[in-house]
Amino acid sequence: MEESSSIVRCSVFVLCLVSSVFCFDDFEQNATVSTSAVYIVTLKDSPSVHSSSGRETSVSKHSLASTSSQTYRTSNRSASIVRVHDSLLRKVLRKENYIKLYSYHYLINGFSAVITQQQADRLAAREEVDNVVLDFPVKKATTHTPQFLGLPRGAWLREGGSEYAGEGVVIGFIDTGIDPTHPSFSDKISGHPYPVPPRFTGVCEVTTGFPAGSCNRKLVGARHFAESALSRGVLNSSQDDASPFDGEGHGTHTASVAAGNHGVPVVVCGHHLGNASGMAPRAHVAVYKALYKRFGGFAADIIAAIDQAAQDGVDIINLSITPNRRPPGIATFFNPIDMALLSAVKAGIFVVQAAGNTGPAPKSMSSFSPWIFTVGATSHDRVYTNSIILGNNVTISGVGLASGTRTMHKLVLAAHALRNGTTIMDAIYIGECQDSSSYDQKLVQGKILVCSYTVRFILGVSTVKQALITAKNLTAAGLVFYMDPSSTGFQMSSTPMDIPGILISSPQDSMALLQYYNTSLSRDNASGKIVGSASVARIVGGMKPTYGITSPKVMYFSARGPDPEDNSFQDADVMKPNLVAPGNSIWGAWSPLGIGTADFQGERFAMESGTSMSAPHVTGIAALIKQKFPHFTPAAIGSALSTTASLTDRKGGPIMAQHAVLNPDATQTPATPFDMGSGFVNATAALDPGLIFDIGYNEYMKFLCGINGSSPVVLNYTGESCSAYNSSLAASDLNLPSVTIAKLVGTRTVLRWVTNIAATVTNETYTVGWRAPDSVSVKVSPAKFTIGNGQTRVLSLVFRAMKNDTVASFGRIGMVGDRGHVVNIPVTVIYKIAV
């Protein structure tokens, strides 16, 4: 009974550990004061970002002029906003107990405070108050990937090489912090001067664990946000780093994937595994820590981090969090984080978010809004394989970043090497090699120790690192893990080992190893006890990666569309994810003190998997686009990434998607937009997209106003009245580089505006082609058009349901220019009703 329940629970945990997100239960908090809780209160009056002089009140429909964050300097208005918050609290809660945590003044005008439900109600009743919501918990959702993405000879070359790629762009990371001593973030790099962009005004906090001098011209800002966590009593400063220092590892890893220095040697377990580089190695890094290793984070702290990042003048926000559950209310888009990010987008900041690691079920997406760029995860083409040759000449392959043994050695199963006095009853998990005191050193020395990889490894209770300590203590010649039935189907990753070693993930191969071992068991003459086997084997090293397996492939853990419009599982007319990028077995910088992954404790680099790893790849490439086109709006950057995505794998076949956690490759099918959005990021093509589909803040507002019954919620969140927009926009009419129609009844016409931004050519003639989704007819006009530089054209797309059909179907519209540009947009129609 005990056993089976732990396995059931494991299927939930597996995803978390595999993909290294934080897993923690909903802390629907019992706050410090029994009935108090953290509430986020927003006011109707505008924040400082919206009140600076000179802001255009109506963004012209397709102007590419970015309302750059630079335009908005904090004025003394911020100070007066804070005073208003304090005086409101004093007025309404006169002489009562409350704690204000933050005043938000830049992107949103509001504050968070520890108050009771009754106090919250009284604040909500005030005329100047817009919205009062309960704070909620959130979770966290490489040496080779630049080559795999074609950066050195493609995108970087166009930007002047790795020593220029990303220069002048500041990326804000909202994550678990950073290890400032890591060489990936050093500014002592050769080459031309490396100044901090003058418009960046962020600061570097000095706290215990984050001494003065931690920042430099590469790592330009670092702060931490923990007021909500503190007020709940979950932050323990002796266990959680109450500083920007990364005690987990995740933040250091992803910052290095996006913007780590070029050519930093990766050394793990004493093995040199090549050199690492971020996607945009010359971009600057600003860290806003709001996630903590033991408990994750809370919306009130995240919003403070976003508000500060925007105020400091970052160009791109890389967001590592997804809500623990789907936001309630009339639409998923209306939650405090997405609404704060809408303000960031209004200020010209491109926002990248991970799709989540909750795949592969449909609607498992935890990133919702069309103004956020959502990234799913694929495999890439490098694998480290090694093998073990048995005495019967059978070769078994496995994984493990380890060297090999020079000769054949005897095998000994851990359970057969027990010290006198240790019984199976003493140690139930004796096969896992976690404690050297259980084993008899004389029975193990010079042999290959055979251990069992049980579900407890997946849960992180037992570790490969601990087994290595055991094997070294017993002076074993090597270490082999076979797959215990409790972890069948789990995808083992290449774990670094400092003695010869291998992990065998296939159950069949594990069986073959044990059968061979059992053919020649040795017994102790006196006791009759089994004390090993005469069977022998040799481990062949796995330090050399092999390339070129069929990839990219959408990983089983990557969250899938369709985009849920609300809690009742209506589908939104919005495509999610937007794109996929490498997110499996990604090398990145690691904090040696990081506890996120036991197998990499003490190391400076770690290999991680998850959509958290794919998002920073896109963040880095977005920095390259921002560098080349400083005036692009966030939507224009997203369009450049989307329309140029590639649709085929390295062998020219369709990109495949895995559909099950167990034996994922047996379930793969060609990926649809629900799996991969527009496709796999192509950095080279994204820097020369030809045409752009642009969207301004006003269109996002019209889209929100077009949601049934949304006006009061829009007013509550943005302080803006839908009537001021005197028109609304259906989601499928938002000028996205994709078309999604959840329900097509009869005929529907949607319009798209394309703008030619290819500066090097004057006129380009595009020919439009398309493939209609099943049961739908498509017509695009004009089918051919010539467009001058800077010009905008409108395309009319007519969709007609040909027969009743409830199965989602997919098509594509492609525009091929005579100057070499290819612009693709995916089409998804879910329900079709022919009339």
Ligand SMILES: *[C@@H]1O[C@H](CO)[C@@H](O)[C@H](O)[C@H]1NC(C)=O
């Ligand atoms: C609050 O705490 C009590 C006891 O500590 C616990 O039983 C209860 O489930 C908690 N409530 C929530 C919402 O966490």
Ligand SMILES: *[C@@H]1O[C@H](CO)[C@@H](O)[C@H](O)[C@H]1NC(C)=O
């Ligand atoms: C803002 O206030 C400070 C004093 O608090 C003053 O020195 C400064 O000139 C003010 N700036 C503006 C733009 O009014």
Ligand SMILES: *[C@@H]1O[C@H](CO)[C@@H](O)[C@H](O)[C@H]1NC(C)=O
């Ligand atoms: C708007 O905010 C007020 C005050 O917080 C709240 O009472 C009301 O329910 C909110 N309306 C909507 C539609 O969310």
Ligand SMILES: *[C@@H]1O[C@H](CO)[C@@H](O)[C@H](O)[C@H]1NC(C)=O
């Ligand atoms: C914080 O953690 C330490 C152990 O690291 C423990 O001794 C202490 O009681 C904890 N403090 C709180 C307030 O939980």
Ligand SMILES: *[C@@H]1O[C@H](CO)[C@@H](O)[C@H](O)[C@H]1NC(C)=O
């Ligand atoms: C790795 O970087 C080191 C210097 O950091 C350099 O000497 C070496 O040539 C690089 N190796 C490769 C393969 O780029």
Ligand SMILES: *[C@@H]1O[C@H](CO)[C@@H](O)[C@H](O)[C@H]1NC(C)=O
């Ligand atoms: C294994 O192969 C080698 C040479 O390939 C051969 O000499 C040896 O007899 C084989 N051993 C067994 C057990 O088949």
Ligand SMILES: *[C@@H]1O[C@H](CO)[C@@H](O)[C@H](O)[C@H]1NC(C)=O
């Ligand atoms: C364990 O006991 C067996 C006999 O029962 C003996 O031969 C062996 O030497 C003992 N091993 C140790 C390490 O004491």
Ligand SMILES: *[C@@H]1O[C@H](CO)[C@@H](O)[C@H](O)[C@H]1NC(C)=O
């Ligand atoms: C193995 O560990 C024991 C304690 O568990 C220690 O006494 C012994 O010295 C260790 N041996 C080696 C070779 O590290």
Ligand SMILES: *[C@@H]1O[C@H](CO)[C@@H](O)[C@H](O)[C@H]1NC(C)=O
């Ligand atoms: C970047 O964003 C991704 C996805 O949201 C996240 O998982 C990752 O941790 C972030 N990286 C940093 C350094 O903030």
Ligand SMILES: *[C@@H]1O[C@H](CO)[C@@H](O)[C@H](O)[C@H]1NC(C)=O
């Ligand atoms: C990426 O784009 C470039 C330039 O358009 C093209 O040459 C290359 O084939 C594309 N790569 C893939 C994998 O589609």
Ligand SMILES: *[C@@H]1O[C@H](CO)[C@@H](O)[C@H](O)[C@H]1NC(C)=O
């Ligand atoms: C570009 O096309 C316009 C018509 O669309 C034409 O008037 C103009 O002469 C063309 N310019 C060039 C340089 O071909």
Ligand SMILES: *[C@@H]1O[C@H](CO)[C@@H](O)[C@H](O)[C@H]1NC(C)=O
């Ligand atoms: C499709 O379904 C609608 C309503 O469900 C029905 O009125 C219509 O006749 C059906 N059309 C066909 C071609 O079956």
